[in-house]
Amino acid sequence: MKQLYCSLFGHDYTVTKNVTYHVKEYTCKHCKEQVTTNGNGKLTLLTPKYKEINTVLERIHNNRLKKKNIPVIDLSESPLFRIAK
Ligand SMILES: [Zn+2]
Numbered sequence: 001m002k003q004l005y006c007s008l009f010g011h012d013y014t015v016t017k018n019v020t021y022h023v024k025e026y027t028c029k030h031c032k033e034q035v036t037t038n039g040n041g042k043l044t045l046l047t048p049k050y051k052e053i054n055t056v057l058e059r060i061h062n063n064r065l066k067k068k069n070i071p072v073i074d075l076s077e078s079p080l081f082r083i084a085k
Contacts, residue, residue: 020061
């Protein structure tokens with residue numbers, strides 16, 4: 001019955017995991033089908049292969065976030081920046 005609902009009305013996906021800003025994993029509220037955003041920005045079935053890709057993407061993404069937290073040198077006090085103003 002749940003499957004029928006989806007074939008009639010379409011899947012009702014909710015985000016179950018944020019992999020990166022652009023890639024997310026979704027699960028259908030009705031049939032529990034799992035999908036993810038693929039390289040083209042379209043939804044595709046979350047196969048073991050895609051799960052693997054997402055794990056790697058997530059790791060890279062988290063590493064980037066960590067790097068962003070490293071204090072950045074404030075350039076506003078540098079002479080170059082003042083000239084630019
Ligand atoms: Zn569904």
